[in-house]
Amino acid sequence: MLYFKRFSQILVFFIGLTVVLRGLSLAFMPKNNVEDSGMEAVRANGILGEKANTIDVVVIGDSESFCSISPMEIWNKTGYTVYVCGSNSQPVNYSLKMLKRAFTNQKPKIVILETNTIFRNVGLKNTVLASLGETFSIFDYNDGWKKIGIKDMFKKASYTYTDDKKGYGYSSVIRPSKKTEYMFPTEEREKIASTNYHLIEKIKDICDDNGAKLIFLSTPSTINWNYSRHNSVKDLSENLGCEYIDMNLINDEIKIDWTKDTRDKGDHLNHTGAVKASEYLSRYLEESKLLSDHRNDNNYKSWNELYKRYLKQMEGKHL
């Protein structure tokens, strides 16, 4: 009887604790996808403010993704809507989170995972924390109390912010790379951490469940990419039955000029580099024949307007 009483007490305690943590999560979660509301990685989370079911391609990954892919360039070439949900130093667990967020409001047909994030070891602790944060978002937004008032706590979330460049991180800075040859063939394979591997499998499962095609993409980087990483991702993509594009091996087609197309000595592409990478990606997406051109679709009128604004901005910045 005593054991039953104690067991019941513990059970009641944990039920109550769940309610408390859920309540706190609801109160402290960002009520809008802007910085003032406590939202992190605002540019990437701009996808939450996009009109429902209008995004064809979602890109996830670390800074390599948002430095290399300009959705407005792809729009101009193909009429496909791409959103880059990549953020600085994004670990795979956050890529997974971003993907889940994207699927709440969008039905992308293609998901592109920029592969540099695969080699950022997430570790068991962060995976546990991330799962905890998914169930109880208070663990992710515990600093939110600094930015919100009492009234905000009881508001319903409404995401209004959208990014004009659809997640692209523009930079016209040129800092040439001394290294131009970096893909030296080898049979070596850089190890993918087991937690990361498991998270990528999860990403694949979510894509499958939502009818999206997962593509691995390695964007050009003389600092972050090499042949042993290529080999590992190639094995991974074959194991999961995914397509894999390594832009580092097809520079004859993309024509990245490492004296002009990088913003930080080969680590990331700058705008001219991103234009070249996006051009290649446009052709690739066209060849997949999975997507349709929305340029003449009235529902996507805002994209045409945004492109005009984008062009003006780019011209202005390049003057």
Added chain:
Amino acid sequence: MLTLNTFFRLFFLLGILPCVIVLYGIVPQKARRWVLLLSSYFVFWAFSGKLIVYLLFSTLSVHHFGLWLSGIQMEEQQLLSGLSKDEKKSVKKRSKNKQYAVIFLAVVIHIGLLLILKYSAFFATNINTLLGVMGSDYSLEVPKYILPIGISFYTLQAVSYIVDVYRKKIQADTNLLRLAMFMSFFPQILEGPICRYSDTADTLWQAPKLKYENFLLGLQRIVFGIFKKLVIADRLNLFIQNVFNDYRQYDGFIITVGVALYTLQLYAEFSGTMDLVIGSGQIFGITLPENFKRPFFSSSISEFWKRWHITLGAWFKDYIFYPLSMSGPLKKLTAKSRKKLGNHFGPLISGSIALFCVWLCNGLWHGPAWHYIFFGMYHFAFILLGNIFDPYFSRLAAFCRINRRALPYRCFQIVRTTVLVCIGELFFRSNGLKAGMIMFKKMITEFSLKSLADGTVFKLGIDAYDLIIVLISTGILFFVGLLQENGVSIRDGIMKKNIVARFAIYYAVIAFIVVFGAYGINYLPVDPMYANF
């Protein structure tokens, strides 16, 4: 490899500790001690990897020396029977000499190992500096050793065991595993408390049954420790790092705030870890000694050290202060000086010599650096001054009709002690003695409220919101401390409440930690501050 650097990692709190508790709870009584012993070695391995061999060596060595001493003592007892008074004296003297030799060897090995690993680089560097000053080209190679976590703690435990066997306070343990458990019990290996064999060894070996009440009380204590660490210590870390690393850029006000907050951080981190350690022990029914007794309610530096890191102070008192003050030369000195200087100053001279040794060791124990030695000497100086002038202050207070027991005077004493402690902690935390001196000078000569007025102070890692949370949390600590000072046991009070009130208190505390804890990408958690000492 699994690695740990603090008990506050989720891997420990949500992984290792619950697993050990469950295993401990489900295995039969005789196997419980094995669960504790194996878990302790596993945790030590997770902290120190292959450096676990040092712990194994210390345990084997101390076990051997204990038995050796015990053998000599038993032999003495056997030889004494049926002997004349003179013969007995002679046997006792021989036995004593043998025991001295054994204990000397044991202390040399254990303290020597600690000296080599921890202090050889410091000594070599200083000898090289001295040689350089003297114009010599010769220099010693500065060795680099990796210290096993907790060596300063378990070495002191090892020495206390050997000395206690010698003093016949305890019997040498024939059971190597029981001794291994005493040396390695996992909650205490990182930052203590420094236990005595007579306090914990038997209970650990008995491995008491898990009790629901102990479990709840232990959890309460752990949660309170997490509160101190996450809400106070970690929140202040970035600010303190900035102030102490770039002190040249800041004025006296910022440095003063940094010093005060560092003292608070050190207390919150160390006492928070102790709460976690003692709470973990309590879950298993093991009562570990307290290391803190509300130190900031102390009215003198001497009292402060009876309330702060209590087990270290007690160790120094029992194994350095008393043996030295009771040694032949100091006893003679006391007798002589008493005749010449009277009953107050007479014993004070030999007592002060012993006290000097204690504080030199205390400073050095904290680390092989001059600022730690200065830290020790700083406290020695204030305790010595207190000992010298206390009778005069008493007379002066009586003359001025000041009641030294009245609340206002006691408050004055508490504030004065806290200020002196904070200044001591400035040298303790500073990046070297010179840096400490410059910071202290700036506190006095460059003090201005400009950085408060223009808001610079809030741009160094903590903002006004952080400061409010720290103030509220410190207020909670103060309130809890005040109640405890007045004999109120909050934990007993909570346990006596009905389930609704009890759960409401638990939820409120957990919610406070979850919302106001400094964790996540915006914060830099503080490493265990006493782990490297």
